[in-house]
Amino acid sequence: MTVAEPAAVQRTDHQIVILGAGMSGLCMAMQLKKAGINDFVILEKQLGLGGTWWDNTYPGAHVDVPAPVYSFSFEPNPGWTRRFASAPEIQAYMQRCAENTASLRTSVSAAA
Numbered sequence: 001m002t003v004a005e006p007a008a009v010q011r012t013d014h015q016i017v018i019l020g021a022g023m024s025g026l027c028m029a030m031q032l033k034k035a036g037i038n039d040f041v042i043l044e045k046q047l048g049l050g051g052t053w054w055d056n057t058y059p060g061a062h063v064d065v066p067a068p069v070y071s072f073s074f075e076p077n078p079g080w081t082r083r084f085a086s087a088p089e090i091q092a093y094m095q096r097c098a099e100n101t102a103s104l105r106t107s108v109s110a111a112a
């Protein structure tokens with residue numbers, strides 16, 4: 001997913017604004033979609049999504065709880081390569097979650 005897509009940036013009025021495309025913001029967006037609410041935007045100050053898992057790229061960064069429980073219950077990932085997944089693997093999982101939520105692709109906008 002890229003951010004700051006022009007169509008999303010140009011519109012300034014939305015029913016719902018989500019601040020941050022970390023796990024919390026992404027979860028909110030996915031649940032809104034499931035509830036049939038599509039008029040929302042995520043404002044993310046970074047160039048990509050993932051929050052903690054986008055920001056922390058130091059060698060060996062990984063989740064300290066088993067990855068199957070550190071994921072969305074409504075979007076399970078049977079393909080974890082490690083029980084305690086690495087930061088890049090978690091970020092990639094979140095990216096896939098976002099891409100599976102079609103209109104989310106244009107819903108992440110840059111925030112000042």
Ligand SMILES: Cc1cc2nc3c(=O)[nH]c(=O)nc-3n(C[C@H](O)[C@H](O)[C@H](O)COP(=O)(O)OP(=O)(O)OC[C@H]3O[C@@H](n4cnc5c(N)ncnc54)[C@H](O)[C@@H]3O)c2cc1C
Pocket residue numbers: 019020021022023024025043044045046049050051052053056061062063064065070111112
């Ligand atoms: C190194 C590290 C390891 C961790 N390991 C674990 C673990 O093993 N297990 C566990 O349960 N938890 C762990 N955590 C906690 C982890 O942060 C949470 O599990 C979860 O990822 C938090 O998600 P979040 O969306 O609430 O916040 P964040 O991931 O912090 O996302 C917030 C997002 O909001 C954006 N944002 C902030 N302010 C603005 C603004 N003004 N405008 C626009 N965007 C904004 C940020 O750029 C970011 O993308 C870890 C945290 C760190 C730092």
